[in-house]
Amino acid sequence: MTTEEQIVNAARKVFVRKGLQGAKMQEIADEAGINKALLHYYFRSKDKLFDHIFTEAFQQIIPSLRQSLNEKADIVIFIQFFVPFYLNFIQKNPYLPQFIMHELSQNPERIAGLAHAQNFPFDSLKVLIDKAIKEQQIRFVEPENLIINMLALTIFPFVARPMIEQIIFKGKQEAYENFMQKRADDIIQTILTSLRPI
Amino acid sequence: MTTEEQIVNAARKVFVRKGLQGAKMQEIADEAGINKALLHYYFRSKDKLFDHIFTEAFQQIIPSLRQSLNEKADIVIFIQFFVPFYLNFIQKNPYLPQFIMHELSQNPERIAGLAHAQNFPFDSLKVLIDKAIKEQQIRFVEPENLIINMLALTIFPFVARPMIEQIIFKGKQEAYENFMQKRADDIIQTILTSLRPI
DNA sequence: GTCTATAAGGTGATAGAC
DNA sequence: GTCTATCACCTTATAGAC
Structure with a gap:
């Protein structure tokens, strides 16, 4: 090295x-x-x-999803793929979200200089979501909401770990870890049940 | 002064x-x-x-909910009350979550010294949720998941504002603000639809 | 390329006058 | 209680030997 x-x-x-x-x-x-x-x-x-x-x-935390988006052109399948994938990545880099968000909060202009900020295939996802809505596979949602909700449910438990561990799990580290182990399934279930057509 | x-x-x-x-x-x-x-x-x-x-x-960011919990002993009504209430509080103190979470990340032991960490009425909420499940008002969920999801959906957009504004809304501040204005309703809808009995 | 020594400026904290 | 002046230390950065 x-x-x-x-x-x-x-x-x-x-x-x-x-x-x-x-x-x-x-x-x-x-x-x-x-x-x-x-x-x-x-x-x-x-x-x-x-x-x-x-x-x-910053480039790491924006997952390159082009491949998975081409292969699996279905928003439900995408969610089932993305959540465990991204959760697993952050599990290996648990301080990365806090770092990025803290530094961007200190200096938001910094993000403008990062050309790869445009790398997140939001528009492709939007197409998938709109298609699923039209086919009545899922209820109507704003694509922005769905994406942000998915990210929030995935990232928040890491950023807020000390609070969650102390206040929800009464200081029991083991309880938090047990919670995180089932987290991917819980997120997927929360999102997909919320998307059921009305 | x-x-x-x-x-x-x-x-x-x-x-x-x-x-x-x-x-x-x-x-x-x-x-x-x-x-x-x-x-x-x-x-x-x-x-x-x-x-x-x-x-x-820290004491500010843990809302005192005892009153609202006594009056409205129904988890659905509680969610409809809590989300806009808490969202409104953070809107007035948008840097508070980032501050708390960053400092706790730097020094997690700090939380132990805060006796009021036990102030959040998680156990009361748990009772409400279990009751709603038993009465088949909502589908089965772990109370921990529901609470954490509610907090995640509420807090995350503030902590991640620069990223959301740039990547989801293409740098358009107005689009972010418009999104946040409808946020309370969107969160409530996401949670309540996800809780519909299967 | 890698090191030691040191410069230059910032930062928390105190002394002491008023 | 409030101020100015100053100390002691820490931190980034550079000079210069090897």
């Missing part, structure tokens, strides 16, 4: 966990097993290093 | 917006129209000032 890769890995770990302000160059250097000066040799400044990490993270 | 109140108001504004690390004592002093030394005179340290603000914010 090259030094640059070591730096990026260390920076990713520290930035995602602590944010731009909370992360310290010394901690990143320690994590990478090098000294601070080398960080500046590879990436001129903390801001530039952060930009690198944030851009990478 | 006393000096202490001015300080608390300024600190709330700055801390909620920028977090513990992002907030600077100088900025709080400027916001309050005083100097840094006075901050330390009233609150010994930045951490103590932050604790004050965070505790206050």
Whole structure:
């Protein structure tokens, strides 16, 4: 592994966990097993290093769905595929949503510079949803609502984990983990039952 | 308004917006129209000032629902009451959820010290939900799922606003605001339709 | 490329006059 | 109670040796 890769890995770990302000160059250097000066040799400044990490993270969190959308041209099947897929991804990167949303909240203009923001195939999904409505497979919904609801149900439990664990599950970590293990099925059931034609 | 109140108001504004690390004592002093030394005179340290603000914010974000639960002992009516009520509260404090969740993510142990964490009447809600299931008013759901889903659908759009605005609504602020204006009805409809008996 | 040493500026906190 | 001045430390960034 090259030094640059070591730096990026260390920076990713520290930035995602602590944010731009909370992360310290010394901690990143320690994590990478090098000294601070080398960080500046590879990436001129903390801001530039952060930009690198944030851009990478942002592109990751927007799933590339083109393939699955071509193959499975049915919104119900798509939901059944997407929810466990995305849930599984976030399970492996549980701090990523909080990181992205916190930094975007601090500096919303940052998103404008990310060309890949347009990468999410919302328009393709819209077509699928409208088709399912027309065929009376599902009740009428605004496509925007359906997509946002799906994301909310998937992402929120990670971002709000401490509150959920403490207030809903009375501090029992095990209860939270048990809840999350069944989460994909619960989300799918919630969405699909809510979509049943009236 | 006393000096202490001015300080608390300024600190709330700055801390909620920028977090513990992002907030600077100088900025709080400027916001309050005083100097840094006075901050330390009233609150010994930045951490103590932050604790004050965070505790206050945390108690605010856990709605006191006892009254509404006594009067309206029906889970459907409760949902119809709670969603617009809570949505309206967050609309007035749009950065509060992000603030709480980010700081709890940085320091989850902090929640243990907040006795009022037990204030959320989850058990009362559980009774209502179980009763509605038994009477076949709604389909079977785990009470935990229903509560978490309701919170997720309500809170997520605020926390993820920059992403939603850019990716779903193509950067059109107006479209996001229009979406949020109808949000209460959309959430209620999503939840209640998903609860229809099978 | 990698290191040590250090500069330059910011930040929380205190001393002391009024 | 409120201010100015200042300390002590931390943090980013650079200089310069190897």
